[in-house]
Amino acid sequence: MTTTLITGANKGLGLETARRLVEAGHTVYVGARDAERGRTAAERIGARFVLLDVTDDASVQAAAKAVEADGGLDVLVNNAGIELRGPDNSVPAAGDTTADEMRTVFETNVFGVVRVTHAFLPLLQRSPAPVVVNVSSGLASLAGLSDPDSPAHFYRALAYPSSKTAVNMITVQYAKAFPNLRINAVEPGFTATDLNGRTGTQSVEQGAEIIVRMALTGPDGPTGGYFDINGPLPW
8 A cells, every 4th residue: 555645735736636646545644734624634535634834843753753653655745835925916026025035935835845855754765666746836947937938937926936946956856865766846737726816727636637647656757857747847
């Protein structure tokens, strides 16, 4: 039985990914920082719940101990993420973004990925087919955001795309350091979730497709890559 942990999984892409992997036969842990919402979500799809706040060292360590006590881990999906939005759901301009706002986004989107991955690496390395999926974004692509002809070029915020570009680099470095793991970054697409005020143009079912596909990667699958549903993306 394959055991999978998904962070930020009580709603949106995380929950849909959890639901799909339960259907695929995985034992799935819904990681969430809100115990009530996390338990409710896990019960609804036949998953397990683990209390996990990716910004808190003690929470992450406790979650790792709980998963270890239950038997270990094969797949980690680093899905938890935040984006800064104005009161009218506007995207803040680069010039209006403060260092503290950048730090808040990086605490979840970047340091959270490192915190969770570091804590669960010992368990993953005991798995015969360990996989890590880092949920990135098309906005992480330096090539895309610097190309006037790219749809991503219009996005003006500083914190969110910078954090996801950092996630891509983290993915590359972990993949080189741990060649026995399959570690990849994925771009779900512009999905309607609470992250963007539900302004996305596709459903969570569509967005979760690439996350699920990479979570099911076998030992001969790619590693150190950056993918959307159509294949590799430019860095």
